[in-house]
Amino acid sequence: MEQVTVDELDDLARGAAILGTGGGGDPYIGRLLAAAAVRRHGPVRLTALDELPPDAVVLPVAMMGAPTVMLEKLPSVEQVAVTARTLAAHLGRTPTHVACAEAGGVNSVIPVAAAAHLGLPLVDADGMGRAFPEIQMVLPSLYGIRATPMAIADEKGNRAVLDTTDNHWAERLARSVTVDMGCAAAISTYAMTGAQAREALVPGTLSLCAELGGLVRTARAAHADPVAVVVERLRGRRLFTGKVVDVSRRTVTGFARGEARLAGTDGDGGAELVLRFQNEYLVAERDGVIRASVPDLICALDRESGDAVTTEALRYGQRLTVFAAPADPRWHTEAGLALAGPRYFGYDIDPVRVHA
Amino acid sequence: MEQVTVDELDDLARGAAILGTGGGGDPYIGRLLAAAAVRRHGPVRLTALDELPPDAVVLPVAMMGAPTVMLEKLPSVEQVAVTARTLAAHLGRTPTHVACAEAGGVNSVIPVAAAAHLGLPLVDADGMGRAFPEIQMVLPSLYGIRATPMAIADEKGNRAVLDTTDNHWAERLARSVTVDMGCAAAISTYAMTGAQAREALVPGTLSLCAELGGLVRTARAAHADPVAVVVERLRGRRLFTGKVVDVSRRTVTGFARGEARLAGTDGDGGAELVLRFQNEYLVAERDGVIRASVPDLICALDRESGDAVTTEALRYGQRLTVFAAPADPRWHTEAGLALAGPRYFGYDIDPVRVHA
Numbered sequence: 001m002e003q004v005t006v007d008e009l010d011d012l013a014r015g016a017a018i019l020g021t022g023g024g025g026d027p028y029i030g031r032l033l034a035a036a037a038v039r040r041h042g043p044v045r046l047t048a049l050d051e052l053p054p055d056a057v058v059l060p061v062a063m064m065g066a067p068t069v070m071l072e073k074l075p076s077v078e079q080v081a082v083t084a085r086t087l088a089a090h091l092g093r094t095p096t097h098v099a100c101a102e103a104g105g106v107n108s109v110i111p112v113a114a115a116a117h118l119g120l121p122l123v124d125a126d127g128m129g130r131a132f133p134e135i136q137m138v139l140p141s142l143y144g145i146r147a148t149p150m151a152i153a154d155e156k157g158n159r160a161v162l163d164t165t166d167n168h169w170a171e172r173l174a175r176s177v178t179v180d181m182g183c184a185a186a187i188s189t190y191a192m193t194g195a196q197a198r199e200a201l202v203p204g205t206l207s208l209c210a211e212l213g214g215l216v217r218t219a220r221a222a223h224a225d226p227v228a229v230v231v232e233r234l235r236g237r238r239l240f241t242g243k244v245v246d247v248s249r250r251t252v253t254g255f256a257r258g259e260a261r262l263a264g265t266d267g268d269g270g271a272e273l274v275l276r277f278q279n280e281y282l283v284a285e286r287d288g289v290i291r292a293s294v295p296d297l298i299c300a301l302d303r304e305s306g307d308a309v310t311t312e313a314l315r316y317g318q319r320l321t322v323f324a325a326p327a328d329p330r331w332h333t334e335a336g337l338a339l340a341g342p343r344y345f346g347y348d349i350d351p352v353r354v355h356a
Numbered sequence: 357m358e359q360v361t362v363d364e365l366d367d368l369a370r371g372a373a374i375l376g377t378g379g380g381g382d383p384y385i386g387r388l389l390a391a392a393a394v395r396r397h398g399p400v401r402l403t404a405l406d407e408l409p410p411d412a413v414v415l416p417v418a419m420m421g422a423p424t425v426m427l428e429k430l431p432s433v434e435q436v437a438v439t440a441r442t443l444a445a446h447l448g449r450t451p452t453h454v455a456c457a458e459a460g461g462v463n464s465v466i467p468v469a470a471a472a473h474l475g476l477p478l479v480d481a482d483g484m485g486r487a488f489p490e491i492q493m494v495l496p497s498l499y500g501i502r503a504t505p506m507a508i509a510d511e512k513g514n515r516a517v518l519d520t521t522d523n524h525w526a527e528r529l530a531r532s533v534t535v536d537m538g539c540a541a542a543i544s545t546y547a548m549t550g551a552q553a554r555e556a557l558v559p560g561t562l563s564l565c566a567e568l569g570g571l572v573r574t575a576r577a578a579h580a581d582p583v584a585v586v587v588e589r590l591r592g593r594r595l596f597t598g599k600v601v602d603v604s605r606r607t608v609t610g611f612a613r614g615e616a617r618l619a620g621t622d623g624d625g626g627a628e629l630v631l632r633f634q635n636e637y638l639v640a641e642r643d644g645v646i647r648a649s650v651p652d653l654i655c656a657l658d659r660e661s662g663d664a665v666t667t668e669a670l671r672y673g674q675r676l677t678v679f680a681a682p683a684d685p686r687w688h689t690e691a692g693l694a695l696a697g698p699r700y701f702g703y704d705i706d707p708v709r710v711h712a
Contacts, residue, residue, distance in 0.1 A: 090446075090517075158525050161446075163515040173516060176532040 001124065001207040003043040004112050006035050011213030016108030017308035018212050018230060019205070021297045023280030024105020024131035025067040026310060029074060034109045037077050037116035044112050045121040047097060049203040056194030057093045058123060059084045060101040061114045064135070064152070064174060065184035067279060068249075068256045068312045070106060073184050077113045079155050083188035084118060086151035090161045091191060099123040099197065101138060101190060103205045104131030104280075105310065110186075112206075122206070127190060129202035129328040130297050133279035135174055136167035137340045139330055140190050140200040150174065150189035154181035183251065202328050216306040226306025227321045230299075236325030237354050239284055239291050240273040241266045241303055244318045249277075249311070260314050262322070273322060275300065277311040282345050284322060292324035293342045293352045295331035299323055324354045357480065357563040359399040360468050362391050367569030372464030373664035374568050374586060375561070377653045379636030380461020380487035381423040382666060385430060390465045393433050393472035400468050401477040403453060405559040412550030413449045414479060415440045416457040417470045420491070420508070420530060421540035423635060424605075424612045424668045426462060429540055433469045435511050439544035440474060442507035446517045447547060455479040455553065457494060457546060459561040460487030460636075461666065466542075468562075478562070483546060485558035485684040486653050489635040491530055492523035493696045495686055496546050496556040506530065506545035510537035539607065558684050572662040582662025583677045586655075592681030593710050595640055595647050596629040597622045597659055600674045605633075605667070616670050618678070629678060631656065633667040638701050640678060648680035649698045649708045651687035655679055680710045 004012065013031035020027065038044060052058070061080050063070060088095050098115040100108055103126040115122040127138035135147050147170035153159045160177055164170045170189070178185040192200070212230055219226040231238055242262035249258030257278045264271035276283040281298035284291050292298050300309045303319045330336050332351070342349050360368065369387035376383065394400060408414070417436050419426060444451050454471040456464055459482040471478040483494035491503050503526035509515045516533055520526045526545070534541040548556070568586055575582040587594055598618035605614030613634045620627035632639040637654035640647050648654050656665045659675045686692050688707070698705050 086519075156525075157521040158529065159519040160529060161517040163442075165513040169512075169514050173514065173533055173536050176536050177516075177529055180529050180532050 001046055001210055003045050004038065005043040006038050008210055009035050011217060012206060012210045013109050013213065014216055014307065015209035015212030016104055017310065018299055018301065019209060020104025020131045020308060020310065021280045021299050022277055022311040023067060023133060024102055024107045025063055025070045027105045027109050029070060030106035030109030033075065033077050034112040037113040041116040041119065044115045046124040046206060047121045049123060049125040049198055049201055052097065052123060052194040052197055054193060054195035056096045058097045058099050058192050058194060058197045059087060059095045059188050060099040060127060060190050061111050061186065061188045062101040062107045063110055063184060064187045065178045066251050066256045067310060068251055069183040071312065073182055075110065075184065075186060076155055077117045079153050080110055080114045080186040081117045082153045082159065083151040083186045084114060086153065086159055086161060087149060087188040087191060090149050090151065095120060097121050097123050099201065100126035100205060102126055102128045102131045103209065107131065108206065108209050123197060124206045125197065125201035125203050126205040127201055129205065131280050132340055135171040135189060138190060139202065139328065140192060141167050141339055142330060142335050143196065143200040145190055145192050145196055145200055147189045150187055152177050152185050152187045154185050220306060227301050227303065230301065230306060231323045234325035236323045238321060238323045240264065240286060240322045241268050242273055242320065244314060244316055244320065247314045247316065256312055262320060265319065275322065278345060279311065281311065283342065283347055284324065290349060290352045292354060293347065293349065294345060295327040295336060295340045295351060296354050297325040297327060299325065326354045357402055357566055359401050360394065361399045362394050364566050365391050367573060368562060368566045369465050369569065370572055370663065371565035371568030372460055373666065374655055374657065375565060376460025376487045376664060376666065377636045377655055378633055378667040379423060379489060380458060380463045381419055381426045383461045383465050385426060386462035386465030389431065389433050390468040393469040397472040397475065400471045402480040402562060403477045405479060405481040405554055405557055408453065408479060408550040408553055410549065410551035412452045414453045414455050414548050414550060414553045415443060415451045415544050416455040416483060416546050417467050417542065417544045418457040418463045419466055419540060420543045421534045422607050422612045423666060424607055425539040427668065429538055431466065431540065431542060432511055433473045435509050436466055436470045436542040437473045438509045438515065439507040439542045440470060442509065442515055442517060443505060443544040443547060446505050446507065451476060453477050453479050455557065456482035456561060458482055458484045458487045459565065463487065464562065464565050479553060480562045481553065481557035481559050482561040483557055485561065487636050488696055491527040491545060494546060495558065495684065496548060497523050497695055498686060498691050499552065499556040501546055501548050501552055501556055503545045506543055508533050508541050508543045510541050576662060583657050583659065586657065586662060587679045590681035592679045594677060594679045596620065596624050596642060596678045598624055598629055598676065600670055600672055600676065603670045603672065612668055614667065618676060621675065631678065634701060635667065637667065639698065639703055640680065646705060646708045648710060649703065649705065650701060651683040651692060651696050651707060652710050653681040653683060655681065682710045
């Protein structure tokens with residue numbers, strides 16, 4: 001994919017919701033923002049990761065906070081652009097490219113809006129290959145790239161530039177500021193050179209999102225099984241098909257935490273799946289046995305439409321197919337697991353991989 | 357007073373503790389820092405407020421957080437200097453003067469240390485004429501001077517620059533960051549020109565602190581009553597002499613809140629005084645009748661030595677004399693009371709003035 005036009009945005013948002021593994025916010029909100037920005041400023045050029053000049057000045061942008069809140073307090077493209085401008089001014093550098101910090105949900109689409117608004121190309125890549133809930137949980141952390149200086153802004157005009165001793169401190173301070181700002185804020189973080197980006201980011205993310213969205217759309221039109229094509233494309237494994245019978249969630253310290261219970265249908269009749277989440281789906285447990293866990297992707301799709309169901313959209317009675325797909329292998333290194341393995345999230349288990 | 361040498365620091369700290377009205381942190385910690393800095397860098401020149409050039413670039417510095425924490429986690433002069441340098445870099449201005457945001461406690465002495473360290477003169481003034489617990493509670497707020505951009509730093513190397521829509525938002529974000537930083541952080545805020553400072557600050561604060569400290573020292577040496585000379589110099593009124601019989605305090609949302617009960621002695625035998633505080637003493641209630649309240653100063657001094665007793669140093673059995681003294685008259689305007697009157701602190705009363 002060489003550019004993002006309004007036509008691509010539907011597929012892109014649909015695919016982004018899948019890679020969002022239940023988190024990253026509702027991509028349809030981001031799609032609206034991106035569509036408005038692209039209509040106004042024209043299509044956004046995509047730069048492939050391996051075509052990025054080594055001296056490029058890359059500014060990732062994202063929304064931070066509880067997706068549940070973003071449904072009610074919509075982000076604005078100006079708010080996101082402000083963070084990029086604030087960070088660029090602080091750095092005294094002129095940005096050449098916008099990038100995605102995470103794949104998935106609103107954070108795959110918000111950077112499209114920001115790139116259009118700022119008149120900059122967007123790097124076809126992201127920092128995770130999926131969505132994760134905390135700032136330090138990006139592959140650039142494994143390469144010693146600093147989250148700070150980072151800029152954070154709300155929709156009211158409040159801004160901050162943080163400069164911390166490590167990326168966990170960036171998460172800690174930014175999370176408190178986000179909570180103060182109303183549990184949703186725009187951030188620009190992990191400013192990096194093109195050379196750093198080529199090493200540390202996951203290539204092709206936006207193209208993959210658009211491709212996944214297109215596969216779902218095509219399968220649906222052909223009355224084929226959209227979930228099957230997504231699972232195949234991501235080299236994943238179907239875990240469960242069932243009906244949501246219970247959801248509990250609470251918004252704490254800026255996160256949407258909780259769990260959902262599914263009663264099996266189709267071939268899974270009589271079985272139960274528990275999905276535990278903190279913004280994203282983190283652990284899938286079938287009849288008491290953990291079948292998949294972070295850092296691998298756990299995705300819940302509407303059984304019929306193939307649309308991803310985010311954790312904040314989970315409702316009683318939904319019929320879902322849950323599958324797992326392998327994460328970028330760097331997440332399975334010791335350093336990767338220390339950042340985003342199950343133990344970091346409070347589960348005292350070894351990671352359960354899709355293809356162990 | 358034209359300069360602050362090591363010799364002046366004892367008097368200055370002793371007087372600052374009095375104007376601190378129980379808050380502002382322990383000035384003896386600040387005095388140690390200031391003494392070390394003055395020994396190393398030489399005396400700090402004082403600039404009288406009416407001699408400040410209109411185009412001066414004035415950077416107030418202070419410690420923010422719970423004084424109870426500052427007793428254990430000592431501030432460092434580097435940490436304070438970092439905030440001034442960070443703010444100056446953000447503004448793109450070269451500071452010409454350091455100033456005190458508040459009179460009282462550690463925040464009268466910390467700016468001496470910072471000025472010595474930075475090699476800058478210190479303005480003989482402050483933003484309150486006393487101590488108050490929140491950032492927006494300074495007279496510059498009444499003149500439309502912005503608390504932000506402000507810099508905040510901890511002792512570990514974490515920093516932030518905040519830029520908010522108003523001074524209440526500055527307080528809100530900085531408070532959360534302070535809590536994250538361990539309930540005590542250095543700040544540089546209310547950057548202003550010399551012309552703004554001459555209008556908005558309270559003149560002569562540091563000289564007054566040194567004078568008060570000297571009066572106490574002299575009275576003590578002469579076996580006179582140190583409390584009486586302080587009350588007279590501040591045109592105040594003695595409220596109560598008694599023994600502390602109960603103290604309750606809790607550190608919540610970055611503040612030290614609580615109350616102390618005193619059983620009367622001397623002429624006050626049989627009576628009881630309740631002192632309510634939030635970092636500073638806010639309300640003095642004698643036998644159920646409020647005798648003084650913010651914005652006027654309520655001070656508790658050791659009955660014998662005349663040394664101020666901060667709210668975090670209150671202990672069972674202390675024998676104290678409590679007095680009230682009039683605040684800068686600008687605090688008694690409608691706008692001043694909205695910022696720091698009793699109702700702001702949650703007491704549904706009209707302010708009780710020392711000389712009504």
